[in-house]
Amino acid sequence: MKSARSGDARSTTMKASPARTSRWQTIFYSAAALISLVGLAEATYLTVVYLSGETAVCGGSADCAMVLGSSYAHIGPVPLSGLGALAYFSVFAFATFSAFGYAYARKFFSWTILAMFLMTLYLLFLQAFRLHAFCRYCLFSAALVFLLTGLVVARPAVGTQNN
Amino acid sequence: MKRALPFIVVLTVAAITVGSGLFLYQKKRPANAAPITAKTEPDAPGQIVHTLGPENAPVTLEEFGDFQCPPCGHLSEPINQLQKQYSLRVIYRNFPLAIHAHAKEAAYAAEAAGKQGKFWQMHDLLFREQAVWSKSPDPRALFNAYAGMLLLDLDRFKKDMDGPEVQQQVDLDQRRGTGIGVKTTPTVFLNNEAIPPTQVNPNDLPAMVEAAMKKAKPSS
Numbered sequence: 001m002k003s004a005r006s007g008d009a010r011s012t013t014m015k016a017s018p019a020r021t022s023r024w025q026t027i028f029y030s031a032a033a034l035i036s037l038v039g040l041a042e043a044t045y046l047t048v049v050y051l052s053g054e055t056a057v058c059g060g061s062a063d064c065a066m067v068l069g070s071s072y073a074h075i076g077p078v079p080l081s082g083l084g085a086l087a088y089f090s091v092f093a094f095a096t097f098s099a100f101g102y103a104y105a106r107k108f109f110s111w112t113i114l115a116m117f118l119m120t121l122y123l124l125f126l127q128a129f130r131l132h133a134f135c136r137y138c139l140f141s142a143a144l145v146f147l148l149t150g151l152v153v154a155r156p157a158v159g160t161q162n163n
Numbered sequence: 164m165k166r167a168l169p170f171i172v173v174l175t176v177a178a179i180t181v182g183s184g185l186f187l188y189q190k191k192r193p194a195n196a197a198p199i200t201a202k203t204e205p206d207a208p209g210q211i212v213h214t215l216g217p218e219n220a221p222v223t224l225e226e227f228g229d230f231q232c233p234p235c236g237h238l239s240e241p242i243n244q245l246q247k248q249y250s251l252r253v254i255y256r257n258f259p260l261a262i263h264a265h266a267k268e269a270a271y272a273a274e275a276a277g278k279q280g281k282f283w284q285m286h287d288l289l290f291r292e293q294a295v296w297s298k299s300p301d302p303r304a305l306f307n308a309y310a311g312m313l314l315l316d317l318d319r320f321k322k323d324m325d326g327p328e329v330q331q332q333v334d335l336d337q338r339r340g341t342g343i344g345v346k347t348t349p350t351v352f353l354n355n356e357a358i359p360p361t362q363v364n365p366n367d368l369p370a371m372v373e374a375a376m377k378k379a380k381p382s383s
Contacts, residue, residue, distance in 0.1 A: 037176070044184045051361065052191035066233035077361065089180065093173045100169040132294075 029099035032109070032151050036095060039088035039144045046081035046137055050074070067135035072126050080123075084141060087116050091148065113148045120145045210335045211274075213255045213282045220252035221379035222354055222372065227256045227340045229348040230270060230289045231263035231297045234364070238349050239290035241365040245372050255286060257336040258348050265302045268324075270333045272306040275323035279315045288313065354379065 050068065067073065073080055090112050097105035120142045127134050224242065228235040246253045257273070259266035269289050276285030288309050289296070296302040303324075310320040323329050340350070351358045351368070353375040362371060 040176075040180060044180055045187070048184055048187045048191060052188055070233075070237075071364075071366070085180070089177065092176060096169045096172050100165070102169070 026099050028151065028155060029095045029109075032148060033092050033095040033099065035144055035147055035151075036088045036091040039141055040085055040092060042137060042141060042144075043081050043085035043088055047079055047085055050079040050081055063133040064135045064137060066133040067127055067131055067138060070131055072123075072130070087112060087119075091116070110152050113145070113152050116145045117149045210339075211277065211332055213277060213286075214252060215283060216246055216250060216252040218252065220250055222249065222375045223252040223254065223352075224372070225254040225256065225352040225355075227258040227336075227345045227348060227350040229258055229260045229263055229266045230273065230286075231266040231293065232260065232348045233293070235349045236290045236293040237365055238351075238363065238368070239287065241368060243287070245369060249372055249376055251372065255282075256340060257333045258340045258345055258350070259333065259337065260348060263297070265297055265299075267333065268302060269296070269306070270336075271324045271329050272309070272320075274329040274332045275320050275326075276310060276313060276315060278323050278329065279319065281313050281315060284313050285309060 046068065050073070068081075075083075091109065094105040094109035094112060098109055123138060124142055127138065224245070226235075226238070226242065228238075230236075242253060245251055257270040259270045273282055273285045273289060276282055292305070292309070296305040299305055306324070307317060307321065310317055347360065349363050350360075351363050353371060358368070358371055362368070
């Protein structure tokens with residue numbers, strides 16, 4: 001925790017300039033960036049499927065089409081998967097900048113993941129109690145968000161142990 | 164160089180994402196977005212066309228649907244309401260997708276009911292009960308039950324469901340759809356013009372029908 005905070009303290013004096021990052025922080029943010037890349041690929045695919053009007057296929061299950069074709073799957077003309085792609089890209093960008101020592105990016109990184117975590121809980125609620133169907137793409141994305149949230153929660157401990 | 168590296172990485176990923184997204188979209192789009200029109204292929208000889216509403220209605224709505232496709236199910240009742248509200252001519256064509264295990268059998272059930280004059284009643288029932296039969300290990304038993312509910316001659320219904328006529332009818336519908344570029348369901352045409360897939364939903368369809376009505380009858 002101490003070293004993580006010392007990183008933040010450095011950032012307040014260096015503003016947007018990159019600060020030195022520990023090896024573990026670099027590994028941590030690189031892992032987060034890789035996870036977000038997977039999510040970005042999936043969300044981009046679903047956005048393309050939505051925009052081209054195709055029916056999403058989950059191994060022959062109709063549940064995907066039921067979830068992704070529901071009224072909850074878009075806000076006006078904007079598909080939720082598009083917003084998801086934007087969120088994953090943001091996480092990737094913040095993680096990359098954090099890995100290179102940009103301390104301000106770390107705050108945005110955590111807040112973006114928190115927002116995604118809350119949105120994921122809401123979407124899981126919708127699938128379980130409103131639509132009574134689960135889409136495997138959505139569940140995979142939820143798993144990625146939980147993994148990212150777990151990383152954020154574990155981050156102070158990593159800093160304490162290794163610095 | 165090291166300071167510029169994160170910018171380079173992020174911008175590269177953005178470019179790859181947008182590029183691959185556009186590439187995938189272009190690959191998927193042609194069949195859906197091509198200006199397909201429903202009249203490019205005449206009905207095959209002997210093909211039965213299921214219609215609702217007046218022959219000379221100013222607007223004809225033609226749907227290529229799959230009884231197991233949830234968005235088609237969501238669209239069924241709104242289309243019925245629009246048909247009544249605007250006196251539309253509605254045509255339903257079977258386009259069972261291979262990804263839906265029971266879609267073809269459901270289409271056979273609708274066609275078999277049609278042979279006893281109750282296609283639309285079975286059509287509505289199949290969509291209303293979609294969540295039930297689509298998850299059933301034995302949907303055939305449910306289709307038979309629906310036939311009973313509609314007071315159909317059950318023996319004839321069962322025989323027709325397995326008969327070549329009904330299966331050929333579904334194949335003809337599907338071939339027609341494929342011939343004019345239908346790839347997914349629901350694909351809807353208004354006066355032979357395909358509605359963009361993103362607008363084929365209960366929220367946007369009424370406005371599209373309204374616009375088609377105004378186009379067909381500009382004075383009203």
